[in-house]
Structure formats: C-alpha cells, structure tokens
Amino acid sequence: MKKLYALLAMWLLAGNAFAQVLVNETFENGNTVDQTPVGWIGDGGWKAGITIPDDNTARGRKPHTGDWYMYATYNTDVWIYKEIDVTAGNYYRVSFWYATWHVDHFNLEVKAGASANPSAMTETAVPMMVVANEDFEQTSGVFQATSSGAYYVGFHSVADNGPWYLSIDDIIIEQTAQYNFNVEQLTADTSVYFGEPAYLRFRLNNTGEQSDTYQLNSTGNLPIEFYQNGTQVTQINVSYNSSVELVAKTTLPMNLNNNEVVHATFDVVSSHSAPTQSADFAITALAPYADFPLEEGFENDFVPFGWQNNITNGNYAFDRITEGSTPSAMPHEGSQYMARFYTYTNPSGGSAELVSPKMDLNEHDNIVSFWMFRNSNPNINKDDRINVYYNALPRSEGGQLLGTIHRCTYKEPVVADVDDWYEYSFTFDCPDDYGFIIFEGVSDYGWNLYLDDIFINSSSEDHEAPTVIAVNGNQTYADTEMNLTLRVHDASDMPATLAATYTIWGVSHDLTFTRAGKGNYDYTATIPAYDNHTHGTMTVQLVDALGNSALSEEIPIRWDYQRPLLYETFEECSSMFTMPEGWTTDGNPTWWDWTVQGTVYYTDYYEEDFIVNPHRGNKQAVLEWDSSESPMAQDQTLITPVLTITRPTVLQFWTWVQYGTDGYDRFVVRVYDTYNGTWDDKWDAADMPYGQINAYNEPISINLDEYIGRNIKIGFRGYNTFGEWLAYDWFVDDVKVVPTDTTDVNVNELAAMKFNVYPNPAKDKVVVEAQSNIQQVTLMGIKGEMLEDRKANANKVELNLEGYSKGIYVVRIVTEDGVATQKINLIE
Incomplete structure (x- = not known):
C-alpha cells in the first residue's frame, strides 16, 4: 500500500x-x-x-x-x-x-x-x-x-x-513553479448540425504558486466565445493551486459537407511567465436530416444518433427499457425497446426533453406521429404527460406546442379505460426551413411515461396504403372459435370495417373485420371452430379513408390440439390464502395449510436454507412445514375442481420437492374417483431417489386413461407417517390436465414465454433469444412453408437470412416451456 x-x-x-x-x-x-x-x-x-x-x-x-x-x-x-x-x-x-x-x-x-x-x-x-x-x-x-x-x-x-x-x-x-497552468478538455469530440452551436467544456488548472490572469484567444476558422457560469469572458483570473471550469461556444456555418470534421481551437495565455497552452476540439458537422420519413423505435443506440436527451428540471432524463412497470407495459408491437420518462418517484414538475435531429422540413404541412402507452388506473389519476413541440431551436422554450398527451386515459385526450398503446399525430409548419421536434416528459409524481415508434415526415399527404402491424389470435385450439385482432397502421383515417378472405382446405370464405372502439386502427373478427390440425390462410383488403389500398400478405391460421381440461398457474390468486376458483383444501386445521406465495425463503427442519422461486410467473402453491412444531399432526391436501375425463388424458405439473425424504414425509399425488368415492395414490416423492431435490427441474406426468368416462378430482397431499409435523416444504406450480395430443403445445402459454427476435426489421440475420433453453428453431414463410429447421441447445440462436427476399417471415421455437412463434420483417 x-x-x-x-x-x-x-x-x-x-x-x-x-x-x-x-x-x-x-x-x-x-x-x-x-x-x-x-x-x-x-x-x-x-x-x-x-x-x-x-x-x-x-x-x-x-x-x-x-x-x-x-x-x-x-x-x-x-x-x-x-x-x-x-x-x-x-x-x-x-x-x-x-x-x-x-x-x-x-x-x-x-x-x-x-x-x-x-x-x-x-x-x-x-x-x-x-x-x-x-x-x-x-x-x-x-x-x-x-x-x-x-x-x-x-x-x-x-x-x-x-x-x-x-x-x-x-x-x-x-x-x-511560481507560474504554471494547464488546460483540460472535458468535452469529447462531438457531432453538431450545420448552423447549430457547440458547447465545449474545459477546465483551466493553475498549478503554480501564484495567482494569474489568463487571456482566452480564438485561433482557428471557427469564431469562439468563452463563458464562465453563463457570463461571457475574454480573460479569467485563477488563484494559485485552484481550477475554474469554462465553456467555449462556437456555431457551425451552413456551408459545410455532411460528416466533415472541423476544429475549434484556441490559446490560453498567461499574463506572467507560464507557457501558452492550446486546445483543439474536433467537431463532426452533420447536415440537417432530409431523408424522410424519419422513423425511430429506439432499437439501436440510446440516445439515437443525432437526438438529444436533456434534463430540464430534477434528476431524470429519458432512458430506454425492455419492460416497464408502474404501469406494466412491453415495447410497442413486440419490439425490443421503448423510451421511458421515469415519474414513479420523480417529484411533481420534474421534466426532460427528448429532441429530434435537426431536420430540413417543408414550410407547410409536416407531420409527426408516435405511439404512447396509456394507463386507466383511476387511483393514479395524475397529470403525468408528454408535451410535443416544434421549434427552430433544440428546446421546448419558445417553441410551438403541438399537443399534450396524458398518461391517464381519464385525462385529455380522453379514451376508453383500456391500458394500451395509442397513436397520436400532429401536423405543423416550419417557417424557419430547419427545425426540431421535442418530446417533453413532465412528472406529476404518478406513473411512468412510455414512448415508441416515432414517425416524422416533411409532408402529411398520404399516398401509402395501410400496413398490417400485428395479427393476434390466428392460432387456437381445435373445436374453438378463432377470435382475431388485427392492428393496422396508416397516416390517414380508417373505415369502420375491412373485408377479408380466409381459405380452408382450398375453399374460400368471406370475413369482415370490425374496427374496435378501444384503440387506433384495431379490428376484430371471428372465424368458426374447426377440427384439430386444420390449417389455412387469410388475406385482408387494406384501405384507408383516402382510397389508398393494398392486399395484405397471406396470414396463416391454425387450429391445433385440444383445450386443456385444467391449466392452473396460481397467478390470479388475490392473496396467499385464496385458492384458485373451484380449488379446495382438506386435512387437519393447523397454522400451516396450503397457500399461494411468490419467492419463498425457507429453512427446513434440519436447518438447511433454500430460496424457491415460482417455476414461471410470480406465484406458486406451497405447503410449508410446521416450524412451530405444534402437537397436531400435519396432513393437508390441495384439491382441484371436478374434471370429466372423456379421452386419453395426462396430468402434468411442476414441483420443487425433496425426494426420498428421511423424515418420513410423504408428498403424494392422488386421484379421487367420484364414481366409487375412493382416493388412489398415483405418485409419491418418497419413492424417488433418496436425497435428490426436484427444483422445478422437470415436470411430473401421470397417465389418467383409466378414468375415461369418470369424474375425478386430483389431490396434492402432504403428511408425516409418524403423525407429526413435516420436515420440508412442498411447492407445486403450472398444473395441467390435457388430452395426450396437447402436452407438447399449449396455446395459452405462448404469450407467457419470454421470446425475442432482433433486430426486427432485419437485413441479413436475426438473433433468437429465450429465457429458457431453445431446443428447436424453425424459419417459415408467411404461408407456413418451412424454410429452415434445426436443432439447438442454447438460449440464444442466430439465423442467417441471406438469400431470402424481403417480406414477412415467421420464427418458431420449441423450449421446455412450450412452443411460440413471432413474425419478422426482412428488408433490403
């Protein structure tokens, strides 16, 4: 040391x-x-x-x-x-x-x-x-x-x-030395738009033993003004062994080439014997943005190139996130990122500005549109908001307020009480030839503000046909109506209905999508139920109020597998003592019955510590051992609702359990046959290899074919064979009772799977990433044709898209949690 x-x-x-x-x-x-x-x-x-x-x-x-x-x-x-x-x-x-x-x-x-x-x-x-x-x-x-x-x-x-x-x-x-100093450049090499000022911070350090006065002299082609604490100066006095921070301001001319590097240089001259010091800041000159439209979804760097992110009051700027809380939200339309202005603990009045690049706009009739997530919680009825400005300068002060969008749907502009992404657009003039769009986030100490998919164009005239952003519900269970939701983007208004055609086994049928009241250009339609493994396609005639029209790409529709008789994740339980609807508990009434909890930190009877997280989601069922060691025997059973078995069926559940317990604990899965009124033990953790723990490592499956034609209940019983308290906890999650041709795919689970494909849109490759291990990945065309299929054993897989034409494709993955698909857009 x-x-x-x-x-x-x-x-x-x-x-x-x-x-x-x-x-x-x-x-x-x-x-x-x-x-x-x-x-x-x-x-x-x-x-x-x-x-x-x-x-x-x-x-x-x-x-x-x-x-x-x-x-x-x-x-x-x-x-x-x-x-x-x-x-x-x-x-x-x-x-x-x-x-x-x-x-x-x-x-x-x-x-x-x-x-x-x-x-x-x-x-x-x-x-x-x-x-x-x-x-x-x-x-x-x-x-x-x-x-x-x-x-x-x-x-x-x-x-x-x-x-x-x-x-x-x-x-x-x-x-x-009696007189000595140095100049420390604080601002890194930077990029500035033509005609805009650059603010270059530097520190002047007097390292001598006497106070000194320094002259500040611009030496290059760029004229420079010097400021200390906002006051313009040409010389500065600095006490010995101390420092001052200054700003050199220079404005770039308009007659430069895009990406040309210019230099702001100046000298600092001592009034005594210290040698002169020089500074040289490199500035990359940027032409105002003119390659419209400008589209920003925050999928690449943050802050995006050419944008500015400035705190104007308080401590928070905009940032970029993959998932939001308070309110809960995912990025718009399945993208990976969105912008957030943090307001949850941000005092009222806190604000920041997300500023677009400098743009070469038309004098009249420019347009900006964007998507904002809005929340309907009446208990958080605060004035958190996004103000949208146009200004010739990169700040809201002195700019034209184009509109204000509140986070709360009960405030302007008022919409239905549905938590969702909503699109807003404003037209504006640009009398200055060049200008900026500023998104000002303002906190009212409420919930967070989310912004995504910004679109700016130098003309608001719409010559483009609507485009399909997303289709939901186009895969469902056999013998079930298909409830479709279609989200469409267009710069103009959209009609109340859209005509569509779906084709099954070569036969075409007409379908009408009706515009839903809750959102921007959301349409719904219903197709009647079809048999298992029925596959088809659908096309939609897209048309806007100006008559711009196009036929959508073919959209696959699928009816696969039977709906589970039971699928319980325990996520909807309102408290730890509230069982799912139709579920009951039975046994000796001790303090330690079955409950529903999140992460559990527990110490077993033998004083070994464990941390148990739910298998998936935020909740799990747990039977805790009676650490109070009360004299009453611990024997409790968690019981499902009555189930009617009509075809080959299997019970599958995930568990965290001690196998082959030496404390005479018994963790048993039982089936109650209502016909003869008896319980049959079907699985016992004590029969498994001694000393092992199934820490949600693999599911347990139990065949129920012997109960075809019967009504049954399933019980999860924990008890001690000595009539005492248990020595361990038992955890159960994701309980499913399904026909045997459904165990490998569960449509209800698709939305729950954490599954990202990026970048999207893509050019030559995409990365497929899931929370759990990917076992198989398939690339399909929009009609469902298989283009590439390969095995995998990782949670991240790269797909090469070179050689494929631009358009919409479908990526399908298989993991231990099930099967999921996601669309990607391949661009040139």
Whole structure:
C-alpha cells in the first residue's frame, strides 16, 4: 500500500511540468524504533515508529500508509530537520499527513532556513497550527528559498498534554513553479448540425504558486466565445493551486459537407511567465436530416444518433427499457425497446426533453406521429404527460406546442379505460426551413411515461396504403372459435370495417373485420371452430379513408390440439390464502395449510436454507412445514375442481420437492374417483431417489386413461407417517390436465414465454433469444412453408437470412416451456 501511495503521488506531480520531487519520505527503509529517522537531523525528540496494534498502547503512534512513520512525544518542544539542495528565488512545496490521539492537542509548524537550528528557520511553509485529529489529514505549504545550496526544512512540535503522541507520515518536498497552468478538455469530440452551436467544456488548472490572469484567444476558422457560469469572458483570473471550469461556444456555418470534421481551437495565455497552452476540439458537422420519413423505435443506440436527451428540471432524463412497470407495459408491437420518462418517484414538475435531429422540413404541412402507452388506473389519476413541440431551436422554450398527451386515459385526450398503446399525430409548419421536434416528459409524481415508434415526415399527404402491424389470435385450439385482432397502421383515417378472405382446405370464405372502439386502427373478427390440425390462410383488403389500398400478405391460421381440461398457474390468486376458483383444501386445521406465495425463503427442519422461486410467473402453491412444531399432526391436501375425463388424458405439473425424504414425509399425488368415492395414490416423492431435490427441474406426468368416462378430482397431499409435523416444504406450480395430443403445445402459454427476435426489421440475420433453453428453431414463410429447421441447445440462436427476399417471415421455437412463434420483417 505504501508503494501504491508513493506511485500515486508521483503520478499526480507529473501533471505539473515544473514539479521536481526532492524528498519522498515514507520512513519504510532503514529505521530503528524510537531512534531519529534515517536521513533526518534531530536531538531525539522526533523518533521513528512502527505499527502498534493496540490503540491504548499506541496512543496516536501510527502510520498513514505502510508500517513506519515518525512521531513527537507529549510535553515536549522539539525540532527535526531535512536537508535539501535549493536555488535562491525558487519555490518549494512541503506536503505531509498528520494525526494524534484524543483531544489534548499538539501545536505544529513547518519552516525552512539556511541551517539546522531554530533561529535559522526564517521561511514559513506551514504556519503554527493546532493538531487534534485522530484520523490522518493532509496539509501543505510553500516557501521561497533565500539562498542557494544546502537548505533545511524543519518540523517543530510544541506540546503540553497527556501521554500521547503526534505522528507524521508520507512527506513530499518538491520544487514547484511560481507560474504554471494547464488546460483540460472535458468535452469529447462531438457531432453538431450545420448552423447549430457547440458547447465545449474545459477546465483551466493553475498549478503554480501564484495567482494569474489568463487571456482566452480564438485561433482557428471557427469564431469562439468563452463563458464562465453563463457570463461571457475574454480573460479569467485563477488563484494559485485552484481550477475554474469554462465553456467555449462556437456555431457551425451552413456551408459545410455532411460528416466533415472541423476544429475549434484556441490559446490560453498567461499574463506572467507560464507557457501558452492550446486546445483543439474536433467537431463532426452533420447536415440537417432530409431523408424522410424519419422513423425511430429506439432499437439501436440510446440516445439515437443525432437526438438529444436533456434534463430540464430534477434528476431524470429519458432512458430506454425492455419492460416497464408502474404501469406494466412491453415495447410497442413486440419490439425490443421503448423510451421511458421515469415519474414513479420523480417529484411533481420534474421534466426532460427528448429532441429530434435537426431536420430540413417543408414550410407547410409536416407531420409527426408516435405511439404512447396509456394507463386507466383511476387511483393514479395524475397529470403525468408528454408535451410535443416544434421549434427552430433544440428546446421546448419558445417553441410551438403541438399537443399534450396524458398518461391517464381519464385525462385529455380522453379514451376508453383500456391500458394500451395509442397513436397520436400532429401536423405543423416550419417557417424557419430547419427545425426540431421535442418530446417533453413532465412528472406529476404518478406513473411512468412510455414512448415508441416515432414517425416524422416533411409532408402529411398520404399516398401509402395501410400496413398490417400485428395479427393476434390466428392460432387456437381445435373445436374453438378463432377470435382475431388485427392492428393496422396508416397516416390517414380508417373505415369502420375491412373485408377479408380466409381459405380452408382450398375453399374460400368471406370475413369482415370490425374496427374496435378501444384503440387506433384495431379490428376484430371471428372465424368458426374447426377440427384439430386444420390449417389455412387469410388475406385482408387494406384501405384507408383516402382510397389508398393494398392486399395484405397471406396470414396463416391454425387450429391445433385440444383445450386443456385444467391449466392452473396460481397467478390470479388475490392473496396467499385464496385458492384458485373451484380449488379446495382438506386435512387437519393447523397454522400451516396450503397457500399461494411468490419467492419463498425457507429453512427446513434440519436447518438447511433454500430460496424457491415460482417455476414461471410470480406465484406458486406451497405447503410449508410446521416450524412451530405444534402437537397436531400435519396432513393437508390441495384439491382441484371436478374434471370429466372423456379421452386419453395426462396430468402434468411442476414441483420443487425433496425426494426420498428421511423424515418420513410423504408428498403424494392422488386421484379421487367420484364414481366409487375412493382416493388412489398415483405418485409419491418418497419413492424417488433418496436425497435428490426436484427444483422445478422437470415436470411430473401421470397417465389418467383409466378414468375415461369418470369424474375425478386430483389431490396434492402432504403428511408425516409418524403423525407429526413435516420436515420440508412442498411447492407445486403450472398444473395441467390435457388430452395426450396437447402436452407438447399449449396455446395459452405462448404469450407467457419470454421470446425475442432482433433486430426486427432485419437485413441479413436475426438473433433468437429465450429465457429458457431453445431446443428447436424453425424459419417459415408467411404461408407456413418451412424454410429452415434445426436443432439447438442454447438460449440464444442466430439465423442467417441471406438469400431470402424481403417480406414477412415467421420464427418458431420449441423450449421446455412450450412452443411460440413471432413474425419478422426482412428488408433490403
């Protein structure tokens, strides 16, 4: 540590071109305890010391770093001297660390002179000061040599106090300069739009021993103004050994080339003898954005290139997230990211601005549209909002307010009480030729604001046909109506209905989508039920109010597998003591019955600790062992509703359970046959390999074919064969009773699977990523034709799309949690 400290001190001193270290004393080499330190001149009043572990024995004798130091004794008046070689007229700095013990203080001064005796100490470096600190503190001082050759720096301690000591360590004596400084550039190389100002921060450090005044002179082709705390300056006075922070402001001309690098240069000139210092900031000039439309979904870098993200009040700027809470929301239309302005604990009035690039707009009839997530919770009826501005300058102040969108759906603009993404658009003029769109997030100490898929165009005239953003519900269970939701994007208004055609086994049928009242261009339609493994396609005639029209790509529709008789995740239980609808518990009424909980931290009877998270989601059923060890026998059963078995069927559930328990615990799955009124034990954890734990590692499956034609209940019973309390907890989650051709796919689970494909849109490749291990990944065309199919054994898989034409494709994955699909858009 002592060596590290010395190296750090040398590094710091290297920043001063005039600093020359004469003494770097750490006392680590060659000293003897209670003797005058080696290389110093004294009468024994100052002594070398080594670490003493016991404070009551040390009484202030201790090192700052390393093991050694020097110390002065109580009730003394003592000097010690260090010889150095100096030049008359030069300045020298003495710095050191010091500490004592308890409150009765020492007096300490540092002086210098031509000989090693008190009367010759004519130059004061550190005036007499009181030392009463128990923790080490650092101080320093400067003296000017009056003669050349040998010179002596003296440490003088005066004390009339109790039995404790004054310790000194890590002494540095260096030659320093009367006048010296440097310029530290704080702003990195930056990018600025034509005609816009660049604000370049720098720090001026006076490292000399005298105050100095500095002239600030622009030297390049870019004129520069200098500011300190918002006030323009041309010169600045800086006290010795201190710093000031300044801003150099320059404005880029309009007659530059896009991506041309220009330089803002200036000199700082001392009014005394210090050498002139120069600064050079590289600036990449950017032409105003003109390649419309400008589309930003925050899928790449944040802040996006050319955008600005400025805090205007408080502590929060916009940021980018993959999933939102308070309110809960996912990015718009299955994308990976969205922008957020944090308001949940942000005091009312906190604000930030997300500013577009500078744009080369038309004088009239420009348009901006965007999607904002809005929440309908009446208990959070706050004024959290997004204000949208146009301005010739990159800030809202002085700009034109285009509109205000509140997070709460009960506030303007008022919509139905549905939590969802809503699209808003505004037209605006640009009398300045160039301008910015500013999204100002304003907190009212409510819930967070989410923004996504911004669209800006230099013309609001719509010549484009509507496009399909998403289709939901186009895969469902056999013998079930298909309830479809179609979301369409268009810059113009949309009609109340859209015509569509779906084709099954070569036969086409007409279908009408009706615009739903809750959102922007959401349509719904219903197709009658079909048999298992029926597959078909659907097309929609897309038309807007201006008559722009197009036929959608073919959309696959599928009826696969039978609906489960039972699928329980416990996620809808309102409290830990509320079982799912139709579920019951039975057994001895102890304090420890079946409950529904989230993550459980538990210690078993044998004092082993566990942390158990739900298999999936936020809740799980748990039977806890009776840690109160009450005299009543613990025997409780969690029971499903009545189920009618009409075809080959299997029970599947996930569990966290101790196998082969040695405490005579029994964790049993039973089936109750209502026909004969008996319980049959079908699975027992005690029969499994001793000492193992199924920590939601694999599901348990139980065949129920013997109960075809019967009504049954399923029970999860935990009890102890000695009639005592259990020794372990038992956890159960994701209970399914399904026909045997359904166990590999469950449509209701698709939305729950964490599954991302990015980038989307894509050009030449995509990355498929899931929370659980991907076992198989398939690339299909929009009609369901298989293009690529491969096995996998990772949670992240890359697909090469080179050679495929642009359009919509479907990625299908198989994991231990089920099967899921997601559309991707391949662009040129």
